[in-house]
Amino acid sequence: MSARPRGRSLLRRALALAAISAGLAGVQLGTAGAAHAGQVGVTVSISGRGALAVSDGSPEDGADGYCRNKDAQKLGDVITCDRFRDSEVFEAWVWLRPYPGDPGKPGDWTVYGWGGCDEMRTKNGVVECGVHSSSFGTVEKTPKVFFRDSVAPATPSLKVTTDARAERSVEWDIRSGDDGRNVCRIDEQPPFDCGSFGTREVEEGKHTFTAWRVDSSSNYSPPATSTFWTVDTTVTSGPKALDTSATATFGLSSGAAEGFACSLDGAAFTTCAGGRVATATLAGLAEGPHTVRFRADRDGWRDPIPATWSWTVDTVAPVSSVERYTQTGRRIVVTAGTDDAASSLECRLTGPSRDGAWASCAPGSVVFDDLADGTYVAETRATDEAGNVGPVARVSVDVDTTAPTAAITSAQTDGTAARFAFSAPDATAYSCRVTTLGVVGEWKVCTSPFSLAGLTPGAHRFEVVARDARGNVQAVPTVHEWRVASPTQVPDGVQSGPVADTVAPETALTSGPAEGALVTSTSATLVAAASEVGTYACTLDGAALPCADGRLSLTGLGAGRHEVRIAAVDAAGNRDASPVVRSWRVPMGVAAMKAAKGFKRLADATSWAGTSAVATRRGATLTASVTGATQLSLVATPGKPAKVKGGVKAKQGKVAVYAGTKRIGVVSLTRGSGATTVLTLKPLAAAYTGPVRIVSLTAQPVRIDGLGWS
Known part of the structure; x- marks a missing residue:
């Protein structure tokens, strides 16, 4: 391409000659004139590594018109060179020549383009940039050259794996020794900047991951590809x-x-x-x-x-039980239970007035009313939450509403003493009452024979009623009446006085713990009655205790079996040779048990012993030692939410009870009344002495209050 238009060159030469002539004339005339008429100021910018030099033009003020961007690493690294100027008589021109890379070593750098040029020309195969002033004018020019790296980066290292933190997600790891950025594409989706590491959700199936390294000059490396699968379950x-x-x-x-x-x-x-x-x-x-x-x-x-x-x-069926029963009139009350408190219980009664249909019932007392006399079979069965149906437990009961009638078989009424013998078929207890001189006495428990002494002269009346084991009481007493004659003159030498009392009173227990019961209390009160007014003698576990009025209050009872014996003593000092005996059991509180592997003992005012043990993880264990146990009972509060960390209440889970290494039963505490409950397990095959373990089977909290045994 031409450096300048030809017309301008001729005009410029003519003007130059005119200027020279005018200058000479000025010298001759001694007058100063303008040295230059056109001026261009040049401020060059270089983007990328390379240099610029003035190939045509005359930089003034000591400038050489050379500038180099030696530290550039990419196309966008820019420097601005020092300004220089060129002045000419008519019009000033400056031509700039590019030199990519380092001096004499262009390397991977090439000329990418120019900017801010007035004209372009190719000289010796190199495109140069020209800027100029206007005719007789002064201008500022800011040309810019762009150098770029023309060599693409190497193919990056690509590793594609499944993202372990998310479903249907891919994770990539891209490594490269070249400067630049990474561009990725999954299948035929649009490319995206992806960095060295990253993740992206994709659909389930087979995919292709492609990665490129792109340098600052927008050179793309050859692609790296990887095929992968995303699967979901x-x-x-x-x-x-x-x-x-x-x-x-x-x-x-x-x-x-x-x-x-x-x-x-x-x-x-x-x-x-x-x-x-x-x-x-x-x-x-x-x-x-x-x-x-x-x-x-x-x-x-x-x-x-x-x-x-x-x-x-859960393949273990729950075990139901139907135990003690009472019959009062036409009502039967049986005690039903199960070794799994979370199971549902069903009961039925088969007999003269019942069809034996199964019906839902709750553990504890089950009442059957309006029964005709006859023999009945009460049955229970339990079904746990898993659907396991346990074996049927049954007990035979009789309904008998006919009360026995006592017959006085012997009546000895000699002087101031009397002695009565009486009996009745099926009777298990008797009550007697004595009326003296019109004063009616109180009904008291009595046995045959019944003796009286120190009677005053006058009319007397003896009454007796019989009671059978089913609670039927004789409605009309059996009566014997007699009179005691007034005393007569006693002959000289003969002493008179009352007949000596040698008959011991009979003792009965009117209040106290049920025989053989497991009582969740360390206290007990027992009250006795006697056939005669007097005092009482009591023992607890063989040790004598005061109980003169027949009332015995006990506190601080330890775990295990306790036995109380009470014997009545009359005014004559006669002592009942067959005292009444009552035994019961007190469970072991958790304070005396060993808590390990997750159980924690807590003060608990709602617990019968003031302390409960709570566990919140599977495998937590409570241990106690028992002696001669034939049946184990767990004391707990099924159905009551247990407090866990932070005061939060949570539904209770299940525990297993072991005698040594043998599991005796599984008890669910999920459902229940929320009150302290004795959960009796199935009887042991033989008397057992050794450790008993209570083990939590779930991560749900469980609360235990004690362990009892018989």
Whole structure:
């Protein structure tokens, strides 16, 4: 291309000659004139590594017109060079020549382009930039040259893995020794800046990941590619939360898997099914809670977050019981129970006026009313939350509303003493009353024979009623009346006086703990009555205690069996040779038990002993030692939420009770009245002495108040 238009060159030469002539004339005339008529100021910018030099023009003021950007690493690294100027007589021109890279070593750098030029020309194969002033004018020019790196970066190192923190997500790791940035693309989606590391969610299936390294000059490296799979797992079916089977079958599905691996209760994963839709079966499952994880696999690619299924295998049926019963009139009351407080209980009564249909009932006293006389069978059965139905427990009961009638078989009324013998078929107890001289006495428990002494002269009346074991009481007393004659003159030498009392009184217990009961209290009060007015003698576990008025109040009772004996003593000093005997049991409080592996003892005003033990993790253990136990009982509050960390209340779980290494039973504390309850387990096969363990079976909290045994 031409450096300047030809017309301008001719005009410029003519003007130059005119200027020279004028200058000479000025010298001759001694007058100063303008030396230059056109001037251009040049401030050059360089982007990228390289230099500029003036190839045509005359920089003034000592400038050489050379500038170099030596430290640039990329196209965008820019420097601005020092300004220089060029003046000419008519029009000033400056031509700039580019030199890419370092002097004599252009390397990978080339001229990318120019900016701010008035004209361009090619000289010796190099494009130069020209700037100029106007005719007889002064201008400022800011040309700019762009150098760029023309060599693309090397192919980066690409590693693609499954993102272990998210479903259906890919994670990449891109490494490169070249400066620049990374651009990525997944399948045919638009490219995106992806950095060295990152993750992105994708659909389930097969994908191609492509990565490029792009330098500052927008040079793209050859692509790095990787093919990967994303797979997800869905459990479509499985056992219910509480299941009675030791075998579990699961339905599995995945949009891209070729098979599934399983892990039961934290064990290593093993292949358990093939295909995208499959069925997996686990057999021989142990009793208790289980968690299985399912992971879809495809060509070595795995679901990073396996699907889980948790449930509890419960194959142990609950054991129900129907124990003590009472019959009052036409009512029967039986005591029903189960070793699993969370199970549902059913009861039925079969007999003359009942059809024997099963009906829901609650543990404790079960009442059957309006019964005809005859023999009945009361039955119970329990069904736990898993659906296990336990064996039927039964007891035979008789309804008998006919009261016995006492017959006085002997009446000895000699002088001031009297003695009566009486009996009645089926009678288990008698009450007697004496009326003297019209004063009616109180009914008192009595036995045959019944003796009186020190009677005053006059009319007397003896009454007796019989009671049978079912509570039927004789309605009309059996009566014997007689008179005591007035004393006559006693002959000389003969002493007179009352007949000596040698008959001991009879003793009965009117209030106290039930015989053989497990009483959740360290205190007890027993009240006795006697056939004659007098005092009483008492013992507790063989040790004598004062109880002159027949009332014995006990405190501070320890765990285990206790026995009280009370004998009445009359005014003559006769002592009942067959005292009344009452025994009961007090459970061991948790304060005396060893808490380990997760149980924590807490002061608890609602607990019968003032302390309860609470656990919030599976495997927590309470231990106690027993001697000669034939049956164990757990003291707890089923149905009452237990306090856990932070004061939060949570639903209770299950515990197992072991005698040594043998599990005696499983007790659920989930449902109940929330009151202190004695949960009696099935009888032991033989008397047991040794450690008893109470073990939490779940992570739900459990609260234990004590352990009893008989």
